[in-house]
Amino acid sequence: MQQDPGLKQLSTAQSVTSLSVSSDQYAPRPTSIDHTGLSESLLIDLLMKHLLNGGVLTKEQMVKRLGVTGGIIQDLLDSAKTLAWVENRQTTTDGQMRYALSLGGEIHAKQALSRNGYLGLAPVPLGQYSLVCKKQSSRANPITFEMLQKGLSALVLPKDLLFKIGPAMNSSRPVLIYGPPGTGKSYLCRHLNLTIGDDVLIPYALAIGNEVIQVYDPELHHRVDSEAFPASLDLGKGHDPRWIRCKRPLRITGGELTAEMLEVQFDSHSRTYMAPLQLKANNGILLLDDLGRQKISAKQLFNRWIIPMEERRDFLSLQSGEHFEIPFELILLFSTNLDPKELVDEAFLRRLGYKIHFDALDEQLYRKIWFQVCADLNLSCTEEVFLHLLIDYHKRYEKPLIPCYPRDLLGIMSDQISFMEFESVVTPSLIDSAWSIYFV
Structure with missing residues (x-):
């Protein structure tokens, strides 16, 4: 799989840019205090x-x-x-x-x-949020092979992976993606939300009784409505402005994950509540990268999420001890370089539903990535020079054809070319130098 940091976003024409049902039907503007639900x-x-x-x-x-x-x-x-x-x-x-x-x-x-x-x-009442969140589920419009192929067209990956990933995206079960480092697991996960491509309504805040939890996070939720408020005070058209129309969220967390991040967080100084990461990721994708390296153990994590993973609902609590239920309506992805059997037992692995293995590429796909990265970096490379890399280094030293190598090796060569003011041409000597720098 290609790991190219210069991957361009899909164009508007490549993605669906509207809710499948009109947003003002999901969340019509309230016209009275009673209609706000507050x-x-x-x-x-x-x-x-x-x-x-x-x-x-x-x-x-x-x-x-x-x-x-x-x-x-x-x-x-x-x-x-x-x-x-x-x-x-x-x-x-x-x-x-x-x-x-x-x-x-x-x-x-x-x-x-x-x-x-x-x-x-003004916050949105919990009951209304639960209804809208379930209606906006990505599973309401299943992903097809054509959608996945188009959404990931900028990536180079084995076709058999598409036949595994597509059904997993439509499933209500969590997905474990595992394999050696550099095989593109995290990179793929970070781009899967492009295959869905539509918009959802995110509440700015939730009301639990008279307490308020802020949900909207501008760093995670990328709004698509530039102006939520028309000039008229009547606000007669469009959806309830307490909801922000955004792209489906993609929340990524790695080694920094703690048990506290899975619960409602209360700031005693500002006297405010903030939503946990799974609530912010609802109607989108939650990727737990580098599973097994978090500050919370994999076993603790799965114990915390047994009910959410199986019943698609989560239970949270406030500082006062009041408990409440929220939808767990997201695509949950786990990515790890470790052996899954060393992380959790068989019972937990069964609950994950989909286990997708990533490995080295064949020569044809590796070649495609190599020359695509050359084009992205404006480097010229001949087939003869590429064979020098393949035969004299990969085969000689028995290094597998890992998708990240072209980006990393050619990146080093590009740096050397800039420093030495060479022509933008990949040469055997540049490959020799980059290989000696990159591999210990």
């Missing part, structure tokens, strides 16, 4: 915190901060005024009313902030 007290507290943070705000600014309609904001302001928490201020030059906290409102906002430091869009 308590009025939670919304008022959130509005008070935003006013405390913003000082003086117009209704339009509050709409954008909370992600609810102007009508809902007006209802919340009316309730807050009845409690003498909000005051009118001088209008803007274009006639918009401005609002600020009263002294009593400021006291209430600070108390609300001390209980829960969340400051963002």
